[in-house]
Structures are given as structure tokens and as C-alpha cells.
Amino acid sequence: MKKGLLMISARLAQEIAAETSGIIGYNVVITDRDGIVLGSGDPSRVGSFHEASLEVVRTERPAAHGAEQARLLAGVRPGITLPVFLDGEVVGTVGLTGAPTQVRRFGMVVRHQTELLLREASLITSRLVRDKAVTDLLQDITRHDPAIVTQEEVAATARELGFDLRLPRVTLVVDLERVPTERVSAVLRTVHEVFRDAQDVVGAIGRSHIAVLHRFRSGDPLAVAGRAAEALTEAHGPHHRVGVGGIAAGVVELRDSHADALAAVRLASRDGDRAVPVADIAEYRVHQLLATIGVGARARFACSVLGDLPDRPDWDVLRETLMAWAERGFHLVRAAEALHVHRNTLVYRLEKIESILGRSLRDHRHAIAVYLACIAHGQGRG
Incomplete structure (x- = not known):
């Protein structure tokens, strides 16, 4: 004052x-x-x-x-x-x-x-008062619209608060979807304890998530997110996921990186990866791309490729099999290890899928289409 x-x-x-x-x-x-x-x-x-x-x-x-x-x-x-x-x-x-x-x-x-x-x-x-000013700054960055406020104005506000937005930062979000309202303040305090650099910008964006623009100096951005996830789990239990949007500098890059981090969290949830504490957008770029397609077109694509495969009672197992096989480079041994099944079990499942679809998965173009259809189906109608 x-x-x-x-x-x-x-x-x-x-x-x-x-x-x-x-x-x-x-x-x-x-x-x-x-x-x-x-x-x-x-x-x-x-x-x-x-x-x-x-x-x-x-x-x-x-x-x-x-x-x-x-x-x-x-x-x-x-x-x-x-x-x-x-x-x-x-x-x-x-x-x-x-x-x-x-x-x-x-x-x-x-x-x-x-x-x-x-x-x-x-x-x-x-x-x-300062916390409110920092939260307002985060709102201006993460929802930046040049028609409302210019980059220069946002950067000037940041400087008044002691932040240099030209410095590289790792953009992270902490999902609050499963956090009770009365626990949000405690979770925010824990995040502040983890990110204590004078250049770290931290604040809650509404009720949905906490945004972090962490000053990046060196090392692995995923390790930074991992430390945050561990601290949150230790203090509040396994009810959080940390999204990583990558390294950025400047208002526009930080805005886009924040959008990526938020997308990573939400796509991981849609994809059923609820056990994953850290969601890196680099692992969900394909999911993010498919999510930009209209709901109707996405549904038609999934239906045309998968047919009635999703209607089967063992669809969850078959989908998990297809995803693991594709994400391990269509390599039987690596896919079997990821699924914790015997190689012969994996071969049996793939042959069963080929029989239902009426096409060989050895044609990698078709196999990739099936993989993309599995992701599109997992994204549902929203």
C-alpha cells in the first residue's frame, strides 16, 4: 500500500x-x-x-x-x-x-x-491484492484476445508485478475436476510451495484448474511436472493430474502453450488414462488433432473403420490391445509387455480383430486408420 x-x-x-x-x-x-x-x-x-x-x-x-x-x-x-x-x-x-x-x-x-x-x-x-492481480494477469495471458488487450499491455502489467514474460517458461495446469471446492485453496497453497521461483506465475483459473507459468532454466519439463504431481499426491491424495504444454515465451506462445496443457489433461481423461499423473501434450497431439474435427465427422470416421467392433462386450480389451500395439510401433513383443500378456495372447486378440473387421492389420495403413478410429471413438461426442 x-x-x-x-x-x-x-x-x-x-x-x-x-x-x-x-x-x-x-x-x-x-x-x-x-x-x-x-x-x-x-x-x-x-x-x-x-x-x-x-x-x-x-x-x-x-x-x-x-x-x-x-x-x-x-x-x-x-x-x-x-x-x-x-x-x-x-x-x-x-x-x-x-x-x-x-x-x-x-x-x-x-x-x-x-x-x-x-x-x-x-x-x-x-x-x-497481489494474488488477485496475478490471477488477473493469468486470465489476460491464457485468454488473450488482441482485440481486447494488446500483448504490450499484458507484458507491462506483468512487469509491474515483477514478471518478465520474455523469459522461457514451462506451462503447466493442475486439474481440479475431482477436487472438492473446500480443498481448492489447500491445493493452490501446495502448488505455490512447489513453484517458488520469483518468476513463477501461479493462480487458479476459475474452478476448473490451476495455471502455472514456471520459469524454465534447464532440465526436463516432465520432471518438473512430476515433482508437482508427487507433492500433490503426498499432500492431498491421488486426485490430480498435471498437464504439460511445453516451453514458451511471450504472451501468444504462453497462451497457446497453456491451451495445450489444458488439452492434454482433458484428452488424457477422455482417453481413459486416469492413472496417468502427468499428461504431456506431446503424447496427445494426434488426439488433439482429432478433437478439432466436427463431432459428426469424427463419429462417421470411427463407425466406418471399426464397424460393430465397439458393440462387442470385450471392446474395452480389444481397444486397449489395438492402442498398445500401434503405440509400440506394431511390435508384438513390446506391445505384449505393455499389456502384461503373453505374446500368443496378443496374436490371438489381433487375429480376432482382423476376423471381425474383415481386413488384415498387417496393412499398416489400415492399422493406423484403426488406431485413429479407436482414439476418435474414445473421444465420444464432445
Whole structure:
């Protein structure tokens, strides 16, 4: 906060005054710089004018008022009034009602405690303000539309927050689909603990996911995502998936990379890979491409290639077999190892599929078409 704009909130002032009054046995009054009572152990005084505070604020020095002096000042009772400082600025006063000789010994303690609580509240407020600004920045980057805000404006906002968007970053998303609403804040704290570089931009994008623009220096981006997934699993259980969109710099690249990371998470879920903690868009480029095709065209393609194969009761097993075989380079041994079955079992399944389809899978052009049809079918209607 800028100097001159520091203020005491009425809610916090009343909490401090009420609690402190109960502890020390003397009424505590807290005012703003204009002498208006914001909090008091005697609620009837809230909102009234405390004239003695004006001089205390002006001089930045404590003042005592006996019974005679108090009668001459509006809203003042016998006691003492002390200036309250926050970041070197007087933001108001704290007063104790009673004989000055009796309450003076409590004055410095009460003021010190008040300043500590105000400082803590100010830090929390500043942090919340910054978090909101960072989230707004992430929104501007991940949903960037040059017709609404230019790249230069987004980059300037980032610089004000201490971020240089020209630096390379790994773009990640943490899926919140299966995270209860009341746990989102805790998950976000864990993500902040993992990504602590001063150039890391982290924030929740609505209720759907957490976005991370992690300053990339060296190493494997997937290892970075893996550490995040491990930390989340350890702290909150296996309810998260981390999507990786690749390395990018600049507003447009970061926007597109974020879209890729989000697509990786969603495509992994559609494809049934629920056990995969990290979804790298590099592994889902084909899925991403097929997802851009219209729903109707995608469905017709899958139907024309697969026929009634998806209607069979063992379709899930057959689809898993076809996917593993294609993704292991149509290599029987590697595919059998991936499926944890004997080579002969794999051969039997492939022959069964060939019999149902009426075409040989040894024609790799047809085999690739079947693989793509399996992905398209897995994407369903959305």
C-alpha cells in the first residue's frame, strides 16, 4: 500500500478493542485519523467523535486527559490516547478509559499489540491484492484476445508485478475436476510451495484448474511436472493430474502453450488414462488433432473403420490391445509387455480383430486408420 492510504478497518478495530477491553479490564477505544471511533469495548461509542485523537495524530505523541480536561473535549473520557503507527505512518489512535495514572502502564502494551495485529492484517490484505492481480494477469495471458488487450499491455502489467514474460517458461495446469471446492485453496497453497521461483506465475483459473507459468532454466519439463504431481499426491491424495504444454515465451506462445496443457489433461481423461499423473501434450497431439474435427465427422470416421467392433462386450480389451500395439510401433513383443500378456495372447486378440473387421492389420495403413478410429471413438461426442 502507498503511504497516505493506510487505514484501519472498522471490523478489525472492533475485534481488537472488544477483546483487549475484556483482558485488561479497562475500556479500549480505537479511532481513525479523523478521530472517529471505529472500535470500542463499549459498543455505544462506535461511530462517535473522539476529539483528543486529532491532536495525538497531529503531534504523533501520546496524551493524557484527566477528568477536567476530558470535559472540555468532545467524546473524550478520562484516560490516555496514543498514536498507532503502521509502516511509519500514523493511521489512528488507541485510547484507554480510566484514571491516567492507572491505565498508563497498559498503554504501550495495548498500542504494541494493536500495531502487531494491524501489521498482520495489512500483510494479508497486500498478499490478497497481489494474488488477485496475478490471477488477473493469468486470465489476460491464457485468454488473450488482441482485440481486447494488446500483448504490450499484458507484458507491462506483468512487469509491474515483477514478471518478465520474455523469459522461457514451462506451462503447466493442475486439474481440479475431482477436487472438492473446500480443498481448492489447500491445493493452490501446495502448488505455490512447489513453484517458488520469483518468476513463477501461479493462480487458479476459475474452478476448473490451476495455471502455472514456471520459469524454465534447464532440465526436463516432465520432471518438473512430476515433482508437482508427487507433492500433490503426498499432500492431498491421488486426485490430480498435471498437464504439460511445453516451453514458451511471450504472451501468444504462453497462451497457446497453456491451451495445450489444458488439452492434454482433458484428452488424457477422455482417453481413459486416469492413472496417468502427468499428461504431456506431446503424447496427445494426434488426439488433439482429432478433437478439432466436427463431432459428426469424427463419429462417421470411427463407425466406418471399426464397424460393430465397439458393440462387442470385450471392446474395452480389444481397444486397449489395438492402442498398445500401434503405440509400440506394431511390435508384438513390446506391445505384449505393455499389456502384461503373453505374446500368443496378443496374436490371438489381433487375429480376432482382423476376423471381425474383415481386413488384415498387417496393412499398416489400415492399422493406423484403426488406431485413429479407436482414439476418435474414445473421444465420444464432445
